[in-house]
């Protein structure tokens with residue numbers, strides 16, 4: 036069967052792609068060029084990228100689209116998938132490889148329609164407990180973002196800390212979908228998240244806010260190189 040352009044780009048194994056998942060936008064890069072931060076992080080071992088242009092000072096309109104386009108170019112050059120957070124229209128405009136939406140975002144859309152709209156692209160959905168994870172599976176999610184694993188200063192409206200035990204509870208409850216932990220994850224904290232059953236870790240500040248994003252990403256990718 037002939038694949039669409041998006042499907043052809045993603046014949047790779049999603050569990051492999053989720054290992055070191057960098058999530059960020061310009062507000063997370065400490066005034067540095069996000070493209071340079073992303074490039075360094077990819078060199079360190081980042082396997083998937085989500086453009087999340089959110090928080091104080093986030094770019095809007097054309098500037099936001101232009102930055103997304105530049106970061107998409109970095110990902111294409113490196114051969115890693117590019118996901119857009121929240122903004123369905125931007126994801127379509129940039130021909131992104133996928134979209135990540137949260138529970139609050141999901142409430143705004145017809146779920147069936149959302150899966151159809153991103154047919155052939157990666158659909159990630161956030162889940163905070165096994166019931167939300169089951170609902171995300173029903174919505175046709177390709178992967179889950181489970182969190183917050185630990186305390187985070189990056190997302191002021193994050194739900195209460197769930198801890199790696201939540202991932203173990205999801206796995207024990209029969210959730211076998213590819214899954215990453217997110218929220219306050221450091222290289223030290225990543226081990227418990229992976230041991231609980233995650234395929235990878237999604238990280239904002241510990242990579243994009245690091246003095247050396249390449250070295251930070253390298254530390255996250257170490258458990259996968261053994």
Ligand SMILES: Cc1ncc(COP(=O)(O)OP(=O)(O)O)c(N)n1
Nearest residue numbers: 120121135136137138161180217237
């Ligand atoms: C991989 C991943 N997991 C969870 C989230 C959080 O999504 P959401 O709950 O919609 O919160 P915002 O990121 O939109 O503030 C994520 N972005 N990525």
Ligand SMILES: Cc1ncsc1CCOP(=O)(O)O
Nearest residue numbers: 187189190218219238239240
């Ligand atoms: C987007 C998101 N969703 C749950 S916690 C969080 C923030 C993660 O950022 P950090 O890795 O800096 O704690």
Ligand SMILES: [Mg+2]
Nearest residue numbers: 121136137140
């Ligand atoms: Mg969201």
